Amino acid sequence: MTELSEPSNLTEMATEIGIQREQWGNGSSSVSVEITAKHCNKGGVAHGGLYTLMLDMALGGSLVSILPKAEWCATTSLNVSFISAARPGEKIISTGKVVKRGQNVAHLKGEITTDSGRMVATATGTWAIWGQKPASMG
Numbered sequence: 001m002t003e004l005s006e007p008s009n010l011t012e013m014a015t016e017i018g019i020q021r022e023q024w025g026n027g028s029s030s031v032s033v034e035i036t037a038k039h040c041n042k043g044g045v046a047h048g049g050l051y052t053l054m055l056d057m058a059l060g061g062s063l064v065s066i067l068p069k070a071e072w073c074a075t076t077s078l079n080v081s082f083i084s085a086a087r088p089g090e091k092i093i094s095t096g097k098v099v100k101r102g103q104n105v106a107h108l109k110g111e112i113t114t115d116s117g118r119m120v121a122t123a124t125g126t127w128a129i130w131g132q133k134p135a136s137m138g
Helices: 012-017 048-064
Strands: 020-025 028-034 072-082 091-101 105-114 119-130
Touching: 012 048, 028 048, 048 072, 048 091, 048 105, 048 119, 091 119
Parallel strands: none
Antiparallel strands: 020 028, 028 091, 072 119, 091 105, 105 119
C-alpha cells in the first residue's frame, strides 16, 4: 500500500497572518482566519490577497492529501471570484476539494464562507503533478 502525504507545517507567512488548519484529508482541506484590522484593505474589509492565499492553501492541501509521499505538485492556475466582503470580527473558512486527479494534472474547486455561512469567494484551479520533486524546485 502506498503511503500518502501528511499535512505539512503551515508556512511562516500563513502563521504570521493568523491562518490555522481546520480539516485535512481524503481529497479535502480547509484553513481559517479571524479577520482583524491587519487583514483589511483601505475600504476596511478583508483584502482579496488574503482570500487568494487561503484558497491556494486549501485547494493545494486537498490535492496533497491524496498524493503518495513521493509525488509533488504545484499550482499552475487559480481563478478566484470575489463575491462578498468579510469584515473584522468575522471568521472565514477556505475549503478545497479535488474534482479530478489525473496522472500529471489535477482539477480542484473551493470556496470561502464566513462562520455564519455567507459566501465570500469561490475558486477553481489546476495543479501540475510530478512523480518526484522537480530539480527546479530546489
